[in-house]
Amino acid sequence: PATTATEVSVGKSTGDRLSCNTTSFQKKSRSKLVSIPGTRPSVQNGQLIVSTGVTSLDYVIGGGLAVGTLLLIEEDRYDSYSRMLLKYFLAEGVVCGHELYVASAQDHPSDIIQELPSPILDDIASPKPVESQTKPCDPEGPDTMSIAWRYQNLPKVQTALASSSRFGHYYDVSKTMDPEICQAARCHGFYLPEHSATVSPMPEAYVALLKNLQEVIHREGFDGSLPQTKSRNVLRIGLHSLGSALWGDDLCCRDNPSHGHALTTLLYGLRALLRSSLSVALVTVPSHLIQNKALMGRITRLCDTAVALESFRGSERETNPLYKDYHGLLNVCQVPHLNCLVCDLPDNKDLAFKLKRKQFTIERLHLPPDLSETVSRVSHGGLAGAAMLGSSGCGSAGNKHLDF
Amino acid sequence: MFAELNSILNSSPESFKQGEFILVSDRQTDASFLIHHFLSFYLRAGCKVCFLGLVQSFSHYSAVSQRLGVSLNQAREKGQLVFLEGLKESLGVLLQGDTSNGTPALDFLRDPSSGLRGLYDFVHGNIRGSEGRAEDWGPPVLMVDDLSVVLSLGVSVGAVLDFSHYCRATFCSELQGTMVILVRCEAEEEEEESDEGSERLQRGLTHQCSLTLQVQGLPTGYCRDIHGEVEVCWRGRCDGLQIQRKLFQYKVCDKGTLFFARGTSSAVL
Numbered sequence: 001p002a003t004t005a006t007e008v009s010v011g012k013s014t015g016d017r018l019s020c021n022t023t024s025f026q027k028k029s030r031s032k033l034v035s036i037p038g039t040r041p042s043v044q045n046g047q048l049i050v051s052t053g054v055t056s057l058d059y060v061i062g063g064g065l066a067v068g069t070l071l072l073i074e075e076d077r078y079d080s081y082s083r084m085l086l087k088y089f090l091a092e093g094v095v096c097g098h099e100l101y102v103a104s105a106q107d108h109p110s111d112i113i114q115e116l117p118s119p120i121l122d123d124i125a126s127p128k129p130v131e132s133q134t135k136p137c138d139p140e141g142p143d144t145m146s147i148a149w150r151y152q153n154l155p156k157v158q159t160a161l162a163s164s165s166r167f168g169h170y171y172d173v174s175k176t177m178d179p180e181i182c183q184a185a186r187c188h189g190f191y192l193p194e195h196s197a198t199v200s201p202m203p204e205a206y207v208a209l210l211k212n213l214q215e216v217i218h219r220e221g222f223d224g225s226l227p228q229t230k231s232r233n234v235l236r237i238g239l240h241s242l243g244s245a246l247w248g249d250d251l252c253c254r255d256n257p258s259h260g261h262a263l264t265t266l267l268y269g270l271r272a273l274l275r276s277s278l279s280v281a282l283v284t285v286p287s288h289l290i291q292n293k294a295l296m297g298r299i300t301r302l303c304d305t306a307v308a309l310e311s312f313r314g315s316e317r318e319t320n321p322l323y324k325d326y327h328g329l330l331n332v333c334q335v336p337h338l339n340c341l342v343c344d345l346p347d348n349k350d351l352a353f354k355l356k357r358k359q360f361t362i363e364r365l366h367l368p369p370d371l372s373e374t375v376s377r378v379s380h381g382g383l384a385g386a387a388m389l390g391s392s393g394c395g396s397a398g399n400k401h402l403d404f
Numbered sequence: 405m406f407a408e409l410n411s412i413l414n415s416s417p418e419s420f421k422q423g424e425f426i427l428v429s430d431r432q433t434d435a436s437f438l439i440h441h442f443l444s445f446y447l448r449a450g451c452k453v454c455f456l457g458l459v460q461s462f463s464h465y466s467a468v469s470q471r472l473g474v475s476l477n478q479a480r481e482k483g484q485l486v487f488l489e490g491l492k493e494s495l496g497v498l499l500q501g502d503t504s505n506g507t508p509a510l511d512f513l514r515d516p517s518s519g520l521r522g523l524y525d526f527v528h529g530n531i532r533g534s535e536g537r538a539e540d541w542g543p544p545v546l547m548v549d550d551l552s553v554v555l556s557l558g559v560s561v562g563a564v565l566d567f568s569h570y571c572r573a574t575f576c577s578e579l580q581g582t583m584v585i586l587v588r589c590e591a592e593e594e595e596e597e598s599d600e601g602s603e604r605l606q607r608g609l610t611h612q613c614s615l616t617l618q619v620q621g622l623p624t625g626y627c628r629d630i631h632g633e634v635e636v637c638w639r640g641r642c643d644g645l646q647i648q649r650k651l652f653q654y655k656v657c658d659k660g661t662l663f664f665a666r667g668t669s670s671a672v673l
Contacts, residue, residue: 211499261516264556269498272491275461294600297432297590298556338460339467341437342631342656349626 036232036278038096039067040167045340050096050234050280051168053088056353056362058168060332061305062345065282067234068274069336070267072303074287074296076311076328079241082284084355085309086238088171089282091116093236094185095169101188101216101237101279103209105246109189112240113182117171120358174357188216192247203259205248206266213237214273223277237274237281242266243299244286252289260295267302304336309353322367326352330362405445405472408663409438412636412652413615417449422543423576426584427613429606433632435586435619437656439549440465442584444474447484451581452541454530456523456548458490471659484541486530516558520567528574531581544581546571551609552587555601565608572612585609614639622653629671631655634663 042049042063049064052071058064065071071089075082093100094116102109145152195208217223222235243251243263250257267283274281287308290296300306311328312318330351337343350365410416428438443465446453457465465487466476479485488509497513509526511518531544554564568585575581587609589602610616618635630653638648652663664670 207499214495214499261556261558265498265513265558268491268553268557269495271459272495272498275491276495294590294602298602301588301590302553302556337434337436339464341440341468341471341658341661347628 036234038092038098039234042066044343047339050098050236051092052085052282053090053092053168053171054085054360054362055168055170056360057085057307060330060346060351060362061307062335062343064167065280065305066336066338067278067280069280069304069338070271070274071280071282072300072306073282073284074306074308074333075241075284076309077288078311078313079284079286080313081309081311081328081353081355083240084173084360086240086282086284087112087116088360090236090238091119091171091177092169094177094181095119097185098234098236099186099188099220101190101213101235102240103190103192103213103238104240105192105205105244106241108191109187112238113187114176114179116177116182117173118175118177120170120172170358172358173355203248203262206262209239210266210269210273213270217273217277217279222279232278235277235279237279239281239283242283242285243290251295252286255291264298264302267299271302300334303334304338306333307331308333323352325354326363326365327354328352329365405448406441406661406663409441409661410445412650412663417445420449422580422582424582424615425572425576425613426582427609427616428584428586428619429589429610429616430586430619431589433619433621435588435617436549437661438617438619439547439584439586440468440472441661443547444469444472446545446547446582447474447479450484450542451545452484452486452531453479453545453547454486454527456488456490456527456546458548458553459550461491462487462489488526512554512559513557517560519563520554520559524567524570527571531574531579544575544579545584546575546581547584548586550586550588552589552602552605555605561601561604561608564605565612568609568612629655630669633666
């Protein structure tokens with residue numbers, strides 16, 4: 001049975017239902033709970049995971065995002081790629097039929113939803129309502145195949161929006177998602193300018209956010225408060241640019257912020273909410289504005305998975321031939337070990353990303369072969385120095401260029 | 405519990421030193437595997453354990469302890485384990501802010517300047533409370549995972565040091581029990597920001613404790629087969645022994661942790 005980071009019980013045999021296998025084997029015990037679409041148990045420790053929307057990011061954080069955990073994205077300087085990751089995350093939620101919760105102090109949540117990238121699907125007949133899932137066949141029904149019984153469990157027509165056999169989808173960023181698909185998704189928004197302030201120890205904006213989030217979780221039953229008649233679903237929470245000045249926080253403006261622990265208290269409360277409900281959150285923080293490294297360390301500790309983006313745009317590295325294939329560097333700062341002592345992770349720490357139209361790829365950073373005719377040591381010094389950066393705290397394993 | 409660590413620390417569930425204050429600290433890595441070790445160790449030893457789980461849910465510790473061969477659910481039912489689930493209790497305090505419900509243990513969330521008095525009262529009450537049945541179990545053990553998170557919630561370093569001092573007086577001196585505390589530091593030790601909260605906390609607690617285990621990543625960078633280094637330091641104060649230090653490298657596995665002398669990892673040899 002799949003274990004979760006939260007204590008809400010999830011039905012068994014999630015792995016069975018989601019993969020369309022060609023065997024005729026069916027488990028005798030059919031539990032009453034329906035498996036949640038868009039999730040699957042992790043191959044490492046059986047935890048329930050969801051896709052972040054970017055398959056290569058799923059891979060580098062250990063297979064996917066565990067339900068009940070928090071992913072921190074340290075924004076790049078212009079918040080372009082981190083926003084992109086937020087949109088992928090939400091788009092994945094729409095395609096899988098999850099509910100969404102979007103909070104932002106800058107753009108209205110409905111604007112963010114309208115800008116989601118369009119999914120690339122194998123074949124779409126027409127956007128059906130996402131609630132209808134393909135039910136497993138009843139062995140005693142009239143449609144039971146008697147000769148070609150091995151093909152019994154293959155889906156008949158691929159019209160469901162979520163192709164349940166695949167984990168994670170691909171998106172075309174040049175197009176926005178079809179409005180009909182967007183509207184089929186249930187979305188809760190929190191736009192800061194619309195909420196009034198309340199009194200509390202934290203800056204009011206964070207309290208209002210936490211309260212609102214708890215209300216939504218409780219009302220929609222993600223914490224197990226509703227009876228079992230409703231099928232279980234996952235709530236995807238996207239919080240944009242926490243800690244920025246628009247949230248009323250001066251973390252990014254001063255060395256000694258007046259409410260130094262406001263954001264960390266929010267993250268603690270958020271973790272409490274996540275661990276007690278079927279939800280998963282993605283938070284972006286403009287870490288490049290926070291001067292206090294120790295504070296950034298504490299913020300990272302309070303999140304489960306942490307990824308930092310550093311884009312080359314506008315920096316001198318944009319024209320560096322070393323990085324010409326990529327848009328930026330990606331650093332996996334932290335990965336959680338939940339319900340286990342250790343988890344298996346991909347080895348290499350020097351990762352770079354590039355955003356192509358149909359894919360956000362994350363690759364190992366390697367130096368291209370030097371094909372110049374005159375090998376001069378002076379020019380290589382600059383390149384080697386640049387290759388050392390970006391893998392903070394993990395040593396200099398990036399320089400794979402052999403100098404002869 | 406980890407057999408190799410037991411031999412390093414010269415202790416076993418049958419015979420271990422009493423009145424110890426063990427400080428587990430880490431820097432830019434994760435030392436919580438040691439907390440799982442100590443939890444299963446003291447439960448196996450038959451001690452009454454009071455665990456303040458401030459950062460993870462009960463099911464997390466339960467799942468890991470299962471792999472180490474100890475059932476936390478059973479221990480809790482028998483009364484051997486008292487578990488404070490900080491996350492679960494905190495929501496009520498953070499959002500409603502009313503004093504009627506919720507444990508007073510997490511009062512510091514409501515008013516960080518009031519310190520950790522409520523938490524100490526909770527701990528004190530749970531150890532003293534079952535006086536009649538205290539004979540069933542061995543000396544009491546207090547475990548905290550992790551204490552530095554309260555700094556992120558606004559509590560001052562002084563208040564945390566007061567808390568640990570009071571706990572030490574109760575657990576180690578009075579009841580001859582044990583305390584195991586985990587603190588986490590973020591910054592590099594050499595940086596000028598050594599005035600930062602968790603650094604001061606770690607130094608203050610190191611002064612109070614009798615045994616420290618400091619966990620760090622390898623100075624040369626990430627390695628798949630060696631996850632880091634542990635420096636074990638005995639501060640022999642009672643019998644006048646010199647301070648003894650030992651350095652080991654470790655690798656965390658699925659069901660335990662391997663400890664070995666530097667350079668003797670199985671991947672290297």
